[in-house]
Amino acid sequence: MKPIGVFMTELTDYTYETTMRAIDTLLLYYPFLEKSTIGTSVMGKEIPVLKIGSGQTQVCYSAAIHANEWITTPVLLQFVQEYAQAVTEGKPLYGADARELYRQVTLYVIPLLNPDGVDLVTGALAEGEYYERAKQIAAAYPQIPFPDGWKANIDGIDLNLQFPAGWELAKEIKAQQGYTSPAPRDYVGEAPLTAPESRALYEFTMSHSFALILTYHTQGEVIYWKYQDLEPAHSRQIAEHFGAVSGYAVEETPYASGNAGYKDWFILQFDRPGYTIEAGYGENPLPIADFPEIYRRNTGILTGGMTEILHFKTTAP
């Protein structure tokens, strides 16, 4: 049996439950995949991670840190499926030797970093204490549609403004924009890493040695690759490769959103290539109908995150 396209044909909103079911299906078809948990959300949902490959070079892809960007979850799941299928059949993966990649790289995929927030936006969470509190938080921001405009975790903390890389500056900038307490978006929290989801990603990253990370967002069809003026070795070349294979623009992060993100912190902490991929175009949440096109545009980046890092490792002086 080969479930090629099992996700692509299931054009459905990706909730926590949908995601966990998809992961179970992947584990069933591809027993060489390993699943574990990086931590739990505010509501106690597990944040899953899939491991594929046995190589020395570690790479990490993550998605849906922002609730209304959940379309990035199936992008990663679909890629895991295609990669695992290529390994199984000994076939190439978008021009790369899948079995060779498997031998040389260990890829960690965290498809759903913000399960509570995603359930809120998709309507899977539409009643109860947490829902009512979120609704109350949102009521103070009538210009942000509810729940469609919700990016934060269920506590109203923006998980991508929680990392210790210019957090104080992010706090200042966001306060000037009116975000000083829990909000559907752009609230940095009381201190860095207070949200359990951000803390889990931080701990997981600290306990590994990732040569490269991709963090998936929507929207804008843009690749951000720098933190301030830091430029890790080969990161520009890899960014340009990503731009070429996707058609996405390669840009420097705008000042107002240029701090306290996961990618920012990764670059600052490790001085290695880290990328925010703003996939798709339109208004968040992008409809699942956009998935096939978004996926098509990103297969080169997802493959390239492994092949490019290997390339520069082997050609390093």
Ligand SMILES: [Zn+2]
């Ligand atoms: Zn985002």
